[in-house]
Structures are given as structure tokens and as C-alpha cells.
């Protein structure tokens with residue numbers, strides 16, 4: 001019996017030691033993730049910088065379709081998992097891609113910045129621009145029965161990414177159920193329940209247009225089986241909402257969870273496609289990249 005207990009204890013210690021990855025000290029820091037998680041050193045890693053000049057416009061890519069995303073009265077567990085805030089989603093929420101592949105939702109989490117007055121913390125950048133927050137909705141291919149089964153299989157996963165911008169005083173009330181409850185999950189392992197929220201309301205106004213490419217999970221084990229979709233349009237949150245996200249949660253070392261995003265990874269000849277045309281020179285680029293991206297010119 002004692003031997004068994006010892007073996008089991010060692011097993012869990014082993015698992016725990018291995019899962020202690022981090023972005024900065026202490027822990028298994030980003031630059032050495034690949035020592036314990038070899039896939040993190042692969043050639044199809046995420047996130048990447050999307051260079052709109054080099055993105056291939058594909059006319060055959062149809063908009064994504066969503067079912068179960070607008071359902072009311074669902075309750076979602078929201079947890080501080082020590083790395084970020086994570087919202088558990090039911091497999092009844094499904095996304096279908098242009099090829100007709102159905103993906104079932106598993107969880108939603110966020111990446112943000114906030115440390116040293118450095119505001120932005122999105123993972124993907126567009127033409128070098130890092131946005132303030134990035135939301136990831138992680139799905140698994142419905143040809144597998146569960147997320148656990150799909151997560152290590154070929155074509156197993158798909159992540160839908162949403163980029164967030166700051167609009168100084170404009171509170172985005174769709175996000176308030178999330179931002180107002182972060183205080184209840186300050187410490188790792190704490191969970192609260194989200195009610196009165198429709199995940200679809202967290203989407204940008206126009207969900208027809210997206211970028212897509214083949215990549216990986218952006219955290220260990222960095223598995224290279226992720227089909228990425230990144231909405232072209234952004235969501236806006238007020239500065240106060242962004243500050244709440246950046247300052248409310250703590251990690252296992254009781255440090256504020258900040259700058260929780262991975263560095264840009266090499267593209268290595270991968271193609272990035274979009275289902276909207278490249279931008280002609282007609283638009284007035286005076287207010288920056290985001291407006292060029294958003295205007296239908």
C-alpha cells in the first residue's frame with residue numbers, strides 16, 4: 001500500500017513539475033518550454049505576425065457558421081487556472097468551417113499584457129501591431145468524441161481568436177458579467193459561475209471576415225494540430241474593463257497575472273489565407289492599420 005501511495009505521489013509530483021510552465025521567472029520559462037514540451041520547438045508554431053500584404057485572398061473560403069453560440073440561460077464555470085481566466089463551454093456550441101468541418105467548443109480563455117505600463121498583450125499581431133487583449137475559443141474536431149481524445153490527434157483542434165481594442169470610456173456591457181466577476185477568482189483554483197451571458201455577444205460586430213492558417217497551441221504542449229481562425233474585426237472594451245482584466249488575477253506565486261502572451265513564432269513558409277480581398281490603396285490610411293482593416297473599401 002505504502003509503495004503504491006509513494007508511486008502515485010511521485011506520479012502527481014512529476015505531472016505537477018512538468019506542468020509548471022510560465023512566461024517569466026519562476027518556472028519553466030518560455031524560451032525553454034521545448035525542453036519539456038518538444039512540440040514547442042516545432043516549425044508550425046503559434047502565434048504569428050499576420051502580414052496583410054502576404055496574405056492570400058481565397059474566394060472559396062466561406063464565412064464560419066455558429067450554432068448554440070446564441071443560446072440564453074446557459075451557465076458557464078469561470079476559473080482562474082493559474083495561467084489565465086478560463087470559461088468552460090459546452091460541446092453544444094459548434095463552429096463549422098468553410099470545408100464543412102464541425103468543431104465543438106471546449107473552453108474560452110484570454111491573453112493580456114499590463115506589466116510595466118506596457119499595455120498590449122495579444123498573441124497574434126497584424127502588420128506588427130499588438131492589440132490589447134486576445135480571446136481564444138478552443139474547439140475540437142467533432143470527428144473525435146471528446147476534447148481529451150482530439151487534443152493530440154491530427155486536425156484535432158481549432159481556435160477562434162478575437163482581438164480587443166481599447167475605446168477609452170465605452171463600457172462593453174456584453175463583457176461586464178466577465179469583468180465584474182474576476183474579483184471572485186483572484187486565486188488559482190477558484191471558480192465562479194457566469195450567468196446572463198451569450199458567448200456570441202462577445203464576438204465583433206462583423207463576423208464574416210477572417211484570417212486562417214495552420215498552427216499550434218500557444219501554450220505547452222504547443223501541439224501542432226490547430227486550425228486557426230482570427231476575426232478581421234476587433235471588439236472594443238473600455239480602459240477600465242481592460243485594467244480589470246489585467247490586474248484582478250494572481251498566479252501560483254501570488255504575482256499578478258500580467259504579460260501572459262507568447263512571443264511571435266517564425267512563419268516558416270506557411271500560407272496565411274483570408275476570405276476578404278487585400279486592401280486597395282484607395283482608403284485613407286490616416287488613422288492607422290485598424291481602420292484600413294475595418295473599412296470595406
Ligand SMILES: *[C@@H]1O[C@H](CO)[C@@H](O)[C@H](O)[C@H]1NC(C)=O
Nearest residue numbers: 155212213214270271272273
Ligand atoms: C492546412 O492544412 C490542411 C491539411 O491538414 C490543408 O488542406 C490546408 O490547405 C492548410 N491551410 C493553409 C492555409 O495552408
Ligand SMILES: *[C@@H]1O[C@H](CO)[C@@H](O)[C@H](O)[C@H]1NC(C)=O
Nearest residue numbers: 186187250252253254255256
Ligand atoms: C497575495 O499578495 C497580496 C499583496 O500583494 C496580499 O495582500 C495577500 O494576502 C497575498 N495572498 C496570499 C494568499 O498570499
